[in-house]
Amino acid sequence: MIANITRIVAAVLALVMFALFFFAPPALLSDAGEESAMLPPCDVDEGLPFIDDDEVTCYWGMSEDVVELVKAVDSVDVTxxxxxxxxxxxxxxxxxxxxSKCTLRDGYYECPQNGVDLLAGGPSADGGFRWTASSGDVRFVVGGDDSQQLQQFDVAWEYEASLPGATGSLWLLLIGTLCLVYALVGPGRLWSWGVDWLFVFS
Structure with missing residues (x-):
C-alpha cells in the first residue's frame, strides 16, 4: 500500500518537474527599482522680429551613470x-x-536627436519595453516632446536572470526522470537494480 502511494507521488512529481522544464525555467536572480531620467531642454535661436523663423534645436538625454553587464551575462538569459x-x-x-557623440551637462549627457545608435527601446516604445541583454557597458537614453524646459521623470526597471531552457532546467529533467522511473518500476526493483550495479562496479 505504502509503495503504491509513493509511486503515485513520484509520478505526480515527475509531471511537475517535466512541466517546469519545458515551460518555466527557474529564475536565478531578479530585482527591481526606479531611476530619474532627464530630457534636455531645446535651444531656440530667435529670428528677425515679427517673422516666425526661430530655429529650434532639441536633444536626447543620456544617463551619466553606466550600467555594467559583465561577461557572465552571456551565459544566462537576462531580461x-x-x-x-x-x-x-x-x-x-x-x-x-x-x-562620445554627446556633451556632458550637469548630471546627464546632451545628445543630438537621432545621433545615438539604440540597442532597444526608442521613439517607438510606448510606455515601456523589454530587452534581452548581452554583456557590455550601456546607458539609458531618453527623448520625447520638444520643450524649452528640462524635463525629469521616473523610470521603473526590473530584471530577471535565468539559465537557458536547454541547460538551466537540467536538474528538473534529471529529478523528473528519476521520479518517473521510480513510479514505473517501484522501490523493490530499483533496490534490486542498485544492488546488481553495486556488484558489477565493485
Missing part, C-alpha cells in the same frame, strides 16, 4: 523590463561608448 508613466516621452538603451 530587462523598463517602463514609465509620463506621456510624450520615451526611453531607450545604448552602448556606453555612444556618449
Amino acid at each position: 530587462i523590463g523598463v517602463s514609465w508613466e509620463k506621456d510624450g516621452v520615451w526611453v531607450g538603451v545604448a552602448r556606453a561608448s555612444e556618449a
Whole structure:
C-alpha cells in the first residue's frame, strides 16, 4: 500500500518537474527599482522680429551613470523590463561608448536627436519595453516632446536572470526522470537494480 502511494507521488512529481522544464525555467536572480531620467531642454535661436523663423534645436538625454553587464551575462538569459508613466516621452538603451557623440551637462549627457545608435527601446516604445541583454557597458537614453524646459521623470526597471531552457532546467529533467522511473518500476526493483550495479562496479 505504502509503495503504491509513493509511486503515485513520484509520478505526480515527475509531471511537475517535466512541466517546469519545458515551460518555466527557474529564475536565478531578479530585482527591481526606479531611476530619474532627464530630457534636455531645446535651444531656440530667435529670428528677425515679427517673422516666425526661430530655429529650434532639441536633444536626447543620456544617463551619466553606466550600467555594467559583465561577461557572465552571456551565459544566462537576462531580461530587462523598463517602463514609465509620463506621456510624450520615451526611453531607450545604448552602448556606453555612444556618449562620445554627446556633451556632458550637469548630471546627464546632451545628445543630438537621432545621433545615438539604440540597442532597444526608442521613439517607438510606448510606455515601456523589454530587452534581452548581452554583456557590455550601456546607458539609458531618453527623448520625447520638444520643450524649452528640462524635463525629469521616473523610470521603473526590473530584471530577471535565468539559465537557458536547454541547460538551466537540467536538474528538473534529471529529478523528473528519476521520479518517473521510480513510479514505473517501484522501490523493490530499483533496490534490486542498485544492488546488481553495486556488484558489477565493485
